[in-house]
Amino acid sequence: MGAGELHGRKPEEDTIAELLAAARGGASSALVLRGEAGIGKTALLDHAAATAGDLRVVRGTGVEFEAELPFSGLQLLLRPALGSLGALPGPQRAALEGAFGLGPATGSEPMLVGLAALSLLAEHAGETGLLCLVDDAQWLDRASRDALLFAARRLHAEGIVMIFAARDGEGSFPAPGLPELRLSGLAPEAAAALLDRHPLAPAVRFRLLAEAGGNPLALLELPIALAAEGGSAFAPGALPLTGRLQLAFHGQVSRMPAACQSLLLVAAADETGELAVILRAAAELGATVEDLSPAERAGLVVRGDADGTVIRFRHPLIRAAVHQRAPLGERLAAHRALAAALGSPEHADRRAWHLAAAATGADEEAAAALERTAARARERSGHEAAAAAYERAARLSADPSAKARREALAAEAALEAGDMDRARAFGDRATGPDRPPAVRARMAQVRALADFWQGAYPAAHRLLLDGAGLVRDTDPGQAATLLVQAVHTAWYLGEQQLAGTLDRLAALPLDDADPLAPVGPYLVHLDPSGRDGGPPPLAGTLAAIRRRGEVPGQVLMILCGAALVLGQDSDAYELATALAAEQRDRGGAGRLPTVLFFVAEGEVFTGRHRDALATAAEALRLARDTGQQQWVSQFSSVLAYLAAAEGDEAACRSHAEAGLAGATAGAVSPGAPWAHWSLGLLDLGLGRAEAALARFERLTREPMRHHICATRSTPDLVESAVRVGAPERAAEPLARFERWAETVRQPWADALVLRCRALLADDDRAEALYTAALERHDQDGRALEYARTALLHGEWLRRAKRKAEARGSLSDALEVFDRLGMRPWAARARAELTATGAQAAEQAEGAASALTPQELQIARLAARGLSNRDIAAQLFLSHRTVGYHLYKAYPKLGIASRGELKDLDL
Secondary structure, X not given: OOHHHOOOOHHHHHHHHHHHHHHHOOXXXXXXXXXXXXXXXXXXXXXXXXXXXXXXEEEEEOOOOOOOOOOHHHHHHHHHHHHHHHHOOHHHHHHHHHXXXXXXOOOOOHHHHHHHHHHHHHHHHOOOOEEEEEEOHHHOOHHXXXXXXXXXXXXXXXXXXXXXXXXXXXXXXXOOOOOEEEOOOOOHHHHHHHHOOOOOOHHHHHHHHHHHOOOHHHHHHHHHHHHHHOOOOOOOOOOOHHHHHHHHHHHHHHOOOHHHHHHHHXXXXXXXXXHHHHHHHHHHOOXXXXXXXXXXXXXXXXXXXXXXXXXXXXXXXXXXXXXXXXXXXXXXHHHHHHHHHOOOHHHHXXXXXXXXXXXXXXXXXXXXXXXXXXXXXXXXXXXXXXXXXXXXXXXXXXXXXXXXXXXXXXXXXXXXXXXXHHHHHHHHHOOOOOOOHHHHHXXXXXXXXXHHHOOOHHHHHHHHHHHHXXXXXXXXXXXXXXXXXXXXXXXOOOHHHHHHHHHHHHOOOOOOXXXXXXXXXXXXXXXXXXXXXXXOOHHHHHHHHHHHOOOOHHXXXXXXXXXXXXXXXXXXXXXHHHHHHHHHHOOOOOOHHHHHHHHHHXXXXXXXXXXXXXXXXXXXXXXXXXXXXXXXXXXXXXXXXXXXXXXXXXXXXXXXXXXHOOOEOOEOOOOHHHHHHHHHHHHHHOOOHHHHHXXXXXXXXXXXOOOHHHHHOHHXXXXXXXXXXXXXXXXXXXXXXXXXXXXXXXXXXXXXHHHXXXXXXXXXXXXXXXXXXXXXXXXXXXXXXXXXXXXXXXXXXXXXXXXHHHXXXXXXXXXXXXXXXXXXXXXXXXXXXXXXXXXXXXXXOOHHHHOOHHHHHHHHHHHXXXXXXXXXXHHOOOHHXXXXXXXXXXHHHOOOOHHHHHHOOO
């Protein structure tokens, strides 16, 4: 149906009209249309295209076929926009060219293709805007789906509308975070109007209206089938509506000549609709281009492009009917014919899948071809497609060793694709007792990581330990890799599991030349029971590792987190920022949240709250857009801490609630330690010391007491205990903190120990302890911790009636609290100053404080001289969105141009 022929879809038409109008004004949006087959999704896409006006239109569709070819759907959609490839940053252009086979495979991060797709759409939108339509989205290949959803979630100010249409019950098109519009059947009046085009007896008309349930395709097609079959194709209630529609199409296909049916079967088995390929294959079955005419006259197929080189079925159900009604032998013959017709190198992947579809048992030729296809898919970051090809190759393998290798490769590719269930299933299949220990250890790692990312920490931990045990003596390097990851899983389980894992790592008989040899001696210092001597410097450990060879990125990330636990904040922050820059350069949007967590922790620990807010806000958006729930939990809790520091109770509790979600049996949620610290800090700042103490005490118990938040919140616990008059409740935690500070040997840690002792000391000793603490703070330069100690010192001086001396410490503290926007702490310092007889003026907030975290981040990068396109590549946005945020930021900063940014304190 054309745009003017829609019946009963006024609300949906209005929704689409609003999106198009907003796009003309520069705003972007995305929408998912969902509903059963024939409900009118395609008609609404046609309507959107017909009413797009001056918006450019690109259109694509998912195609159901057994072999998943990576990025095939995305390439079809973006074909009209490829002329703008030259405007993309080099890494994005190379990633997209590699994905589409237009250039060498780059092995780039999958999300870089999504960013490149966003940039290309923004370029193609030009000044008039763009409408992007994707039909049958449930059949998109996984790589295309992920790239398009990443782009859709990061739309903002490009003037782009993306509309996806997805069928219920056929495959899946999960699109969390995107708005959805579910189509139901037409209202009775609209259904009756649609049926008016068929002259029907009243009884038949009534029956059709009842059976169709308002489905437009049923209302159009069932009367035709009813007339052709004399009613036999329309047994009420015998089949679901989709089945009855398919049966109706069966009848239409059956009335075609035999040669036409053969040609239609080849077209149904093919996934592209390329007429030249279809005709070459059909010739093997005795059909020619003239045999296509009856199907065209009947409207079963239509030409899909202006020059007639592509044909498509009028509706996907026709294609399904053609394929399903054909006998098995004819279907196999069609796939063999297509394999023969696809002999050129550029068609190697399609040929491999048709060979597989034609196989009736073990077939090494097809299996080897599929393995090569999988390798190419992996090089192009099409990991889901690679997993499918490896798995099918394994099923076609006659040789047991080849089968085992391909099953293992399928499991690893599924893990890389983020398909945890398939990774675990493939891993289970490749873990039989007849498999070599090295393969079983590899599969233990795959299954463990699948469990870990789904929150099953105890199961993941056991698998890693078991896998390391399999190769401990034969391949200590592989065992070390597994045990380093087991340190990570143990972290969420408790001190006993952590200590046991570290003991196993320390006992490994590693060759001194192994790159992981220096890792164990560093990580063993994570043992909460303590180890002899302090930890070696991170920088020295990294240098020793790199002298020995290549280091897996996962190991570097674990070392980064370990360094923070061991108090080496500067080294950890330096490594984290370097890793973050590397991920930005290579388009690693999926891995960037992990690294940014360590960046944010370093910024929080050093009192750079504004920086931490920008980092955590960006990382939370990325984690949500890439479906990483662990980091959604973690960054929600970091934002809760920053809200607590500002005294924003509603925001703190909301973020903390998100951080506490997702706890599983035997393990806390990833964000729980930060959430409890945040809620405790909130209560302490607002004067609710008893509630704060209860929160902090939760962190002193298993399974969280070895966590970084439990350690670093100890000074807050001591302050809370003193304020409620129960210093004895701080004794054991402080003793533990003192042992930790003695091990890490950092001036700021020593200063915090002295602050805690001053809080607990009698008046004769307190002043000396406060003075010593402030001197140590001066050595380290952490303004926030200095201010916290200065506030407590000033309060002590005022209580000692030494008001004049108190004013200096209190003024120093107030300046820092005001600068950081820590309102409760500033209010407390201001009240103390007033009590000394001093006048404390209210602090005027700087212009930068009015910016959102994203505006601040973009303004800072622009102040460094980066162009909008450079900033967009760094932040995984489009350059138009960057421009929009700068446009919004200038008035807030009181400036009119980009050149003035460099003069501001941002």
